Amino acid sequence: MKTCPAPALLRSRxxxxxxxxxxxxxxxxxxxxxxxxxCPHPLPRPWFPPPHPRPxxxxxxxxxxxxxxxxxxxxxxxxxxxxxxxxxxxxxLEASFVFPIPYDGAVDQMTLLVDGQELPGKLLPAxxxxxxxxxxxxxxxxxxxLQWLGHGVYRTRVFPIPPGEKRTVSLRYTxxxxxxxxxxxxxxxxxxxQFTSQPIKSIKLTVNIRSPQPIKNVYxxxxxxxxxxxxxxxxxxxxxxxxxxxxDDFRLLYDVGKKPISTQVITYxxxxxxxxYFLMLISPDLPSKRKTPQPKTVVFVLDRSGSMSGEKxxxxxxxxxxxxxxxxxxxxxxxxxxxxxxxxxxxxLQRFEPERLRxxxxxxxxxxxxxxxxxxxxxxxxxxxxxxxxxxxxxIVFLTDxxxxxxxxxxxxxxxxxxxxxRFGARLYTFGLGYDVNSRLLDKLSxxxxxxxxxxxxDEDIEAAVAKLYRRIEAPALVxxxxxxxxxDEKGTRSADVFRVYPRTLTDLFAGDQLVVVGxxxxxxxxxxxxxxxxxxEPHSFEFSGKFVKKSRNDRHAFVERLWAIRRVGDIIDEIxxxxxxxxxxxxxxxxxxxHGILTPYTAFLADENVKWSDxxxxxxxxxxxxxxxxxxxxxxxxxxxxQSKNMMQTADRAGFGGGFGGGG
Numbered sequence: 001m002k003t004c005p006a007p008a009l010l011r012s013r014x015x016x017x018x019x020x021x022x023x024x025x026x027x028x029x030x031x032x033x034x035x036x037x038x039c040p041h042p043l044p045r046p047w048f049p050p051p052h053p054r055p056x057x058x059x060x061x062x063x064x065x066x067x068x069x070x071x072x073x074x075x076x077x078x079x080x081x082x083x084x085x086x087x088x089x090x091x092x093l094e095a096s097f098v099f100p101i102p103y104d105g106a107v108d109q110m111t112l113l114v115d116g117q118e119l120p121g122k123l124l125p126a127x128x129x130x131x132x133x134x135x136x137x138x139x140x141x142x143x144x145x146l147q148w149l150g151h152g153v154y155r156t157r158v159f160p161i162p163p164g165e166k167r168t169v170s171l172r173y174t175x176x177x178x179x180x181x182x183x184x185x186x187x188x189x190x191x192x193x194q195f196t197s198q199p200i201k202s203i204k205l206t207v208n209i210r211s212p213q214p215i216k217n218v219y220x221x222x223x224x225x226x227x228x229x230x231x232x233x234x235x236x237x238x239x240x241x242x243x244x245x246x247x248d249d250f251r252l253l254y255d256v257g258k259k260p261i262s263t264q265v266i267t268y269x270x271x272x273x274x275x276x277y278f279l280m281l282i283s284p285d286l287p288s289k290r291k292t293p294q295p296k297t298v299v300f301v302l303d304r305s306g307s308m309s310g311e312k313x314x315x316x317x318x319x320x321x322x323x324x325x326x327x328x329x330x331x332x333x334x335x336x337x338x339x340x341x342x343x344x345x346x347x348x349l350q351r352f353e354p355e356r357l358r359x360x361x362x363x364x365x366x367x368x369x370x371x372x373x374x375x376x377x378x379x380x381x382x383x384x385x386x387x388x389x390x391x392x393x394x395x396i397v398f399l400t401d402x403x404x405x406x407x408x409x410x411x412x413x414x415x416x417x418x419x420x421x422x423r424f425g426a427r428l429y430t431f432g433l434g435y436d437v438n439s440r441l442l443d444k445l446s447x448x449x450x451x452x453x454x455x456x457x458x459d460e461d462i463e464a465a466v467a468k469l470y471r472r473i474e475a476p477a478l479v480x481x482x483x484x485x486x487x488x489d490e491k492g493t494r495s496a497d498v499f500r501v502y503p504r505t506l507t508d509l510f511a512g513d514q515l516v517v518v519g520x521x522x523x524x525x526x527x528x529x530x531x532x533x534x535x536x537x538e539p540h541s542f543e544f545s546g547k548f549v550k551k552s553r554n555d556r557h558a559f560v561e562r563l564w565a566i567r568r569v570g571d572i573i574d575e576i577x578x579x580x581x582x583x584x585x586x587x588x589x590x591x592x593x594x595x596h597g598i599l600t601p602y603t604a605f606l607a608d609e610n611v612k613w614s615d616x617x618x619x620x621x622x623x624x625x626x627x628x629x630x631x632x633x634x635x636x637x638x639x640x641x642x643x644q645s646k647n648m649m650q651t652a653d654r655a656g657f658g659g660g661f662g663g664g665g
Contacts, residue, residue, distance in 0.1 A: 062088055062200075062201075063083055063084070063086075064084040064085070064166060064200075064201050064202070065082075065083065065200070065202045065203075066083050066084075066204070067081075067082040068204070068206070069082075069208075070188070070205075071210070072177065072184075072208070074212075075177050077175045077176075078173075079172070079188065080171070081172075081188075082168060082169070082170045083169050084166050085166060085167050085169065087164060087165055088164075089163055092161065092162055093161040093163075116170075182257075182264060183254070183264055184253070184254055184255065184256075185251060186207065186251070187250070187251050187252075189249050199243045199244055201242065202241075203239070203240065203244055204238075204239070205238070207252060209234065209236075209254060211234075211256045213233070213256040214233055214257065214258060215234070216254075216256060216259075216262030217255050217281040217282075217514060218253075219253045219281055219514065219516070220252050220253070221251055221559040222248055222249065223250060224239075237252060251559075259542075261282065261283065262281075263280060263282050263542075264280070265280050265527065265546025265547065266279045266280075267279075267549050267557065267560065268561050269524070269549050269550065270552055270555070270558075272550050272551040275499075276520065276524070277519075277520055277561045277564045278498075278519055278521055278548060279557075279563060279564075280483075280515075280517040280519075280529070281515070281516060282509070282516075282517065283515075284478055284509050284513065294393065295328075295330035295392060296331055297333070297349060297386070297387055297395070298333045298395050298473075299333065299334050299335075299386075299394075299395075299397070299426075300320050301336045301382050301397070301399070302336070302338070303316075303339075303375070303400035303433075304367050304369050305339045305340075305371055305401075305405075306369055307369075308401055309369035309370070310369075312369075312401060312462065313369045315463050316463075316466075317364050318462075318463045319399070319465075320335065321361055322466070322467050324357060324364070325361075326470065328474075331352040332349040332350065332387065334346060334348075334382075335360055335363060335364060336381055337367045338375070339369075339372055339406075340371045340372040340373070342374060342377050342378050344381065345359075345360055348385070349385055349387065373400070373404055373406055375404040375407075375414065376404060376407050376408040376413075376414045377407050377408075379396075379398065379428075379445070380418065382396050382398075382426075383396070383418060383423075384421065391537040392537070393479045394425070394427065395426065395429060396426050396429070397431070397469070398430045398431065398445075399466070400431070400437060401436060403436065403437070411440065411444065414441065415441070415444045418445060419448045427451045427473075427507075428445055428450070428451040429451045429452065429469060429473075430445055430446045430451065430453045430454070431454050431455075431462070431465060431466065432456065433456050439453075439643040439644075440578070440643065442643075443574070443578065443643055443646075447574075447578070451507075452507070454469060472510045473510060474510075477513065477535070478508065478509040478531075479508040479533060479534045480532075480533055480534045481508060481533040482533065483501075483506060483530070483531055485501075485519075485528075486528055487521060487523045487525045487526070488523060488525045497521060498519050498521045498522075499519065499522075500519055501517065501518070502518050502519065502567040502568070503517070503567075503651070504571070518560065518567055523548070524548050524550035526547060527545065527547070528543065528545055529543070529545070530542070530544075561596075562598075565592050565596040566596075566598055568592060569589060569593065569598055570652070572588060572589045574646055577646065600645075600649075
């Protein structure tokens with residue numbers, strides 16, 4: 001049976017996040033790392049009793065810049081790691097550079113340079129590395145470092161760094177990547193920097209993947225990466241950060257194939273007597289720019305109440321103009337502006353054409369801010385415009401910065417009225433602009449109408465946020481998506497097979513999208529996955545297979561369990577937010593936070609060493625009290641930040657939630 005991590009370890013995970021809690025809208029975080037300098041004869045220092053918790057080594061240098069470039073072709077990765085070290089002390093630093101051997105494949109052709117000059121190095125087997133660094137490990141009580149050294153290291157001879165000067169170290173190596181169940185994985189061991197340096201000023205990582213077959217799923221379970229696809233057979237993955245605290249390895253998974261939609265299943269089951277965890281990656285292979293895009297309907301609903309005056313209304317106008325100019329032939333559209341009254345561009349939906357575009361742009365330009373907020377009537381009019389043809393994708397883009405103050409103002413009545421009016425399956429995307437929005441109402445509206453909410457802070461660009469959404473919905477790939485999973489020979493999804501699957505409701509798939517689904521399963525065996533949806537108005541079905549293991553051989557895919565836990569926590573908070581407190585849900589929230597070290601605004605007190613983790617009732621009671629902030633703050637800055645955090649947990653795509661970086665100074 002899998003052993004639950006010790007409270008001290010999980011408490012350390014939570015503590016590492018707390019310094020960034022306020023600055024990052026209450027988000028749980030993890031981090032990043034790289035190779036380090038080893039000083040065999042460190043500078044003499046006065047002895048002090050070791051403090052608690054584990055001390056970090058004395059900082060004699062800082063990593064100024066870390067740049068990693070990797071090229072992958074035919075399952076072979078050529079990697080270059082370049083780091084700039086600065087001696088921040090007052091004496092010459094005699095050091096050797098140490099880098100771990102990637103433990104996931106064969107490595108050869110290692111070359112190391114210092115300021116452009118090749119430096120002799122030695123490959124140390126695991127036993128020799130452990131012997132050499134054992135004293136360092138014992139001194140600073142770093143068992144994780146010893147585990148990291150267990151795969152062998154590459155170490156240079158000693159070289160000097162004068163005080164105040166910098167040295168650039170470059171390491172080049174070639175690695176044969178491992179492929180399992182169709183997924184190829186690149187792993188760059190980067191964890192040890194958490195023991196050796198202050199936050200790195202600049203981190204840049206680029207991976208260029210080339211394949212003779214089309215590249216399908218590209219996924220990092222550890223970091224929030226940017227993915228650029230070029231002509232199907234090339235993908236460029238980028239990662240950048242400034243002043244980041246390194247603590248984790250970088251992992252990248254990808255697969256190739258010729259099917260129009262690719263699906264990969266990754267499972268993790270440490271205990272065969274307990275339900276397992278699965279992660280599913282789904283990517284539609286459809287071009288982002290079609291010659292004949294699927295016709296769609298877009299209705300814009302813009303709040304023009306008095307609070308929208310000034311820069312806010314100007315940015316909203318520019319956002320609507322951007323979307324209008326990027327509609328396609330065959331699209332239907334309309335614009336609704338509201339305050340205490342509701343004004344419509346045209347009584348009926350308009351077909352996109354040059355003349356109508358000019359008229360619509362003029363209408364948007366003439367919108368002035370003033371008056372109250374009749375949110376309910378504006379949304380009802382938008383729903384009444386939705387065409388009866390369910391085969392046609394319809395999107396309502398709703399922008400507001402406030403709360404309902406005219407007409408119907410009660411949350412429940414508004415949500416029920418809009419849901420009932422949405423008879424033909426329109427997707428409602430809501431934009432909460434600034435801290436005064438009723439964020440709970442927006443979450444309810446989007447959740448009951450198959451959309452989601454985007455929260456835009458006062459200092460963020462409204463136009464950029466709306467443009468980002470429209471770039472996704474511009475080219476619908478597969479709408480009305482449904483996913484059926486059954487394990488074994490019996491047909492149809494059974495509750496005994498899979499449960500607690502997230503997201504609860506699948507959104508439409510758009511060109512360039514990648515859907516990440518997580519859940520739990522009971523029965524092991526071969527699984528049949530059926531993806532259904534509507535493409536260009538016609539029903540389509542795609543069938544795939546996946547293996548749901550009885551017991552995992554190692555912890556290589558342990559990230560699947562933690563990603564599921566993060567989404568489950570987000571779902572629990574959402575249930576409590578929308579439907580009120582529930583003792584069973586609060587108990588489960590605390591249990592998951594303790595087991596997986598997940599930081600939430602309601603369980604952050606678990607990092608306090610004076611808190612007794614064995615006092616289950618006390619922890620649950622304190623968490624329930626903290627959750628009261630959701631009930632008390634339907635709107636305002638605090639409500640905005642809490643719901644933004646909740647939504648990001650519900651849609652988290654990686655176990656290293658928060659983009660894979662901790663904060664720095």
